[in-house]
Structure formats: structure tokens, C-alpha cells
Amino acid sequence: MGGPSPRIGLNLKVAQKQILTPGLVQMVSVLALNKLELREMINEEMIANPVLEEVPEDVPSIDEVDKKTEAESPAVAAPEHPVTNGDNRDSFEEIDFGSFFDEYLDPGYKSPAAEIIEKPSFENFLSQPTSLSDHLEWQLSLSICSDEVRAAGHSIIGNLNEDGYLTATLEEIAQTGNHKLENVQEALGLIQLFDPLGVAARDVRECLLIQLRALAPDNTLAQQIVSEHLKQLQNKQYREIARALDRPVKAVERCVEIIRRLDPRPGQRYNSSQPRLIEPDVAFVKTGDGYQIVMNEEGLPQLRLSHHYRRLLEEGSTAREVRNYVKERFTSAIQLIKNIEQRKQTIIKVCEAIIRRQREFLDRGIDSLRPMMIKEVAEEVGVHPSTVSRAVANKYAYTPQGVYELRYFFSEAVQGPSGGSTSLINLKRLVKRMIEEEDSARPLTDEQITQRLRELGFCVTRRTVAKYREDMRIPSTHQRRVKA
Numbered sequence: 001m002g003g004p005s006p007r008i009g010l011n012l013k014v015a016q017k018q019i020l021t022p023g024l025v026q027m028v029s030v031l032a033l034n035k036l037e038l039r040e041m042i043n044e045e046m047i048a049n050p051v052l053e054e055v056p057e058d059v060p061s062i063d064e065v066d067k068k069t070e071a072e073s074p075a076v077a078a079p080e081h082p083v084t085n086g087d088n089r090d091s092f093e094e095i096d097f098g099s100f101f102d103e104y105l106d107p108g109y110k111s112p113a114a115e116i117i118e119k120p121s122f123e124n125f126l127s128q129p130t131s132l133s134d135h136l137e138w139q140l141s142l143s144i145c146s147d148e149v150r151a152a153g154h155s156i157i158g159n160l161n162e163d164g165y166l167t168a169t170l171e172e173i174a175q176t177g178n179h180k181l182e183n184v185q186e187a188l189g190l191i192q193l194f195d196p197l198g199v200a201a202r203d204v205r206e207c208l209l210i211q212l213r214a215l216a217p218d219n220t221l222a223q224q225i226v227s228e229h230l231k232q233l234q235n236k237q238y239r240e241i242a243r244a245l246d247r248p249v250k251a252v253e254r255c256v257e258i259i260r261r262l263d264p265r266p267g268q269r270y271n272s273s274q275p276r277l278i279e280p281d282v283a284f285v286k287t288g289d290g291y292q293i294v295m296n297e298e299g300l301p302q303l304r305l306s307h308h309y310r311r312l313l314e315e316g317s318t319a320r321e322v323r324n325y326v327k328e329r330f331t332s333a334i335q336l337i338k339n340i341e342q343r344k345q346t347i348i349k350v351c352e353a354i355i356r357r358q359r360e361f362l363d364r365g366i367d368s369l370r371p372m373m374i375k376e377v378a379e380e381v382g383v384h385p386s387t388v389s390r391a392v393a394n395k396y397a398y399t400p401q402g403v404y405e406l407r408y409f410f411s412e413a414v415q416g417p418s419g420g421s422t423s424l425i426n427l428k429r430l431v432k433r434m435i436e437e438e439d440s441a442r443p444l445t446d447e448q449i450t451q452r453l454r455e456l457g458f459c460v461t462r463r464t465v466a467k468y469r470e471d472m473r474i475p476s477t478h479q480r481r482v483k484a
Helices: 022-031 035-048 132-141 147-157 170-177 181-191 204-215 220-228 230-234 238-245 249-260 266-270 307-314 320-357 359-364 374-381 385-392 424-436 446-455 462-471
Strands: 052-054 125-127 276-278 282-287 290-295 303-305 396-399 402-405 413-415 421-423
Touching (some): 022 385, 035 320, 132 266, 147 170, 147 181, 170 181, 204 220, 220 230, 290 320, 303 307, 303 320, 307 320, 320 359, 374 385
Antiparallel strands (some): 052 303, 282 290, 396 402, 413 421
16 A cells, blocks of 8 residues: 555635735825926826816915814815615625725824915916936935945946946946946845836836835735736737736736836936926924924815715716726726825825934024934834935925925034034035135145044045035036136
8 A cells, every 4th residue: 555645725825915916006106296297197197097086165365374173185086985774785895985085194293283374376487497417326325335435336226328327337337337246236126126217227028017016025926927927918928928927818917017017217307408397395383482384285185985986986877887997997096096095195104204313404504404314214213214315315305494396404414523423515505615715826636625524523535525526516626727
């Protein structure tokens, strides 16, 4: 007789996985939008989705002072919850209205009662857009890495094209920049984690894979389709892909819908060379001993779900095709409203962290700006550092000290007098002030500026001072000299 027969059984295993959905991809893109871009996107969505409606009531102007204490107007109108009576099943039971906000938002941030405050007037003004290289250099300056890796990172950023792709090989960058190849490889891995997701890729395949791996590392089917069947994907040969991967066509089509929402040219958003009209997205308003965050929602359509289309689902005479279409549109509309609200709450949480760290700046001015790292705020808010980068990119805050881009508050620390730390921004301002006050006939050399800074207690090198000067686009000593 043979050995014991193998046991056949059913084993259940509970595992928590993050599945990449079109809604998650949309959430990432919505977070990166400033107010004007968000308004444009909402208007486009209302045209495309008949289930979305704008609340007809006028939203109070941001510069009006409400005479009554009332809840602050939300960015979007929450839909009514479905009601079920006994055995009468609601037509909307497949759409989870009950967890509309609860699944996505921290209950502590649900439209708190607003204090009676004098809200600022948000005025449009022109701003030079942030370039892709500036945005990446800013993130690199706030990253924890060795000086050698940071130097290699500068070289990588300098070799990106307008779409955000790396145009040189790692070997070429190492050779021309006099870097070790392992430092270039480490720098590339670091930059590929930056916002915008997909930057510093060598080709479209790698660009899409970077985005998929960052958003949902467990969604292996979508990654496999991009990695192994990109050509068939481009030719819409979904059945062939399904057959090759031994997966249902429906599963492949769901992944295709996700991949279609990714950005194959991530650098283009920062490729505008013309000044753009901007509005502050948020205000830091002084209220007694503290500050309150006021979102600028003037002109943003307040969204609600159409009662007309809900009645279509409740009517038994509605054709199945119509019901399925309306349900799909309702699901899409709810996801958009969730993502708009999620954007708002993420910005509020990041701004609250900024206020806690930059209180002295808000009270006294720019000389009191403190060093602040993206990673610190990300850990406090409970999100990935790239989420903080997206939340502050191209967004502005109205403060008692003027209007500032949110990312301006983030700056690395440099060793200052008495062993303390000071903001790199303030050290650069000090260098600029020295140059502005110099004798134009005998301008300061980088070495002389370095010596003066050392006398003030700053530990810097001549090469560092030269880099600060170049970052601020200040000419060299020879170019600044004015002959008598």
C-alpha cells in the first residue's frame, strides 16, 4: 500500500490589500489641482455626468462677515441617505451612501462650527509658474540622503525633458557628472518617489509602472499588463492579453480603465512658460490667540446628486439599460464628491501642521521662518511625503505677512549661530542682502561672503555660497562690478 493520501481541504485566509481603483487615481490628480484648476475640472465633470448638479443657492462671498454663528459652508453637499422600509428594498442599496464621508474622512474634520471672523478678500493675481526642475529640486533639498547622492540627483534633474523623462543613461550621468554609478542609481530611485508620480522614467512602460507601484503595490495584474503587454494594450487587444495571462477579459478591462487614468507625460503640468492667474486656496486668519484656516471656496460649484435621476431608479418602469447607466453615473459622481472633500481635508491638515510649526513667522514675519521638512509633516498628518508635495504644489495661502506659496514654508535646516538651526531660505536672504548692500565698484567675492557668514556663526563653505547665489540667479562678482 502506498503512503497516506493527501488531505484536500479548504483554507480561508484574511489579508488586507490596497487595490488601485479609478477613484484613487482621480483622488491623486484632484489633490494636485489648485482652486482655478479644480473649478475647471468640476465644470467639465458636470457637463460629462448628468447626475451631478450645482446647488442653486448662492455661496456667501469670502469677504463678507457672517453676522450669525453657523456651520461653515461645505465644499460639497452631502447626499441624502437611502431609507429602507421593512422588506421594501431601496433602489440605491448597491450604492453605499451611508459611508459617503465616514470611509474617507476623519470625523474630526467634518464641517466644524465656524467662529465669527473677518474673512479676507481673495484677489486674483499673476504668478510665474513653478517649473518641473524647481519643483523637483525643492523636494530633493528636503530629502534625507548623502551629499554624493544629492549631487547625483541634481544631475538627473538636469537631464529630464519637458515630459519628465530621463534622456541620458545612468552611465552617462555618472561619467559626465563625476559621480559613482551606485550614487546615481540611488538618486534615481529617490527622485522616482517624488511628485509628480512617474517622473525620471526612461520610457512609457517605466513611467506607468512607477505610478502603479506607488499607488497600489498589490495590484499585480495592472502592473503585469503594462510590463509585459504594453504593445497589445496600445492596440486595445484585450482578449489577447486576457488569454496570455489566463485571466477573465472583464478583469483586464477593469485594469485598462485604471491604466487609462494614469499620466504618461507627468512633466507637462509644470511645462507652462507663461505667467498664470492664481487665487489663494486658503487663508490663515488671526482669531484671538490662534489662527483659523479658511478655505477659499468662492466660485467653486457646490455639487449635489440629481433627484430626477434618483427617481428614475425608483420607478419600476425604467429600462434595465437605463438603470445600469444611471447607477454607474451615480457611483462616478459620489467618487468625485468624495475626492473633492478628501482634497479639502488633506490641505486643511497640512495647513494646520504648517501653522503649528510656523507660528512665529505668522506673528512676526519672514525672519522668523523655521526649518520644516516634508517628511515631518507627512508623518504628523499620516500620509506619504509625495501626498504632502501634491497638497502644497501650486497652491497659495493668504497670511498676515502676505500671500505665499504653501511650499515656501518648507525649507531645510542649516546650522546657525550658537549651534541652533535656521531656515535655508533666511540664510539665502542674508546672502542676498549682503550683495544688495555691497559697493558696486568693489563687489563682494564668494569667499568674502563666506567669511562674513562664518563671523555670524554660520558654518558654510565658499562652494555652498556660490550655489546659493546661483540659485537666486545673482551674477558673479565680475559681472556685478560697475566700473567708475
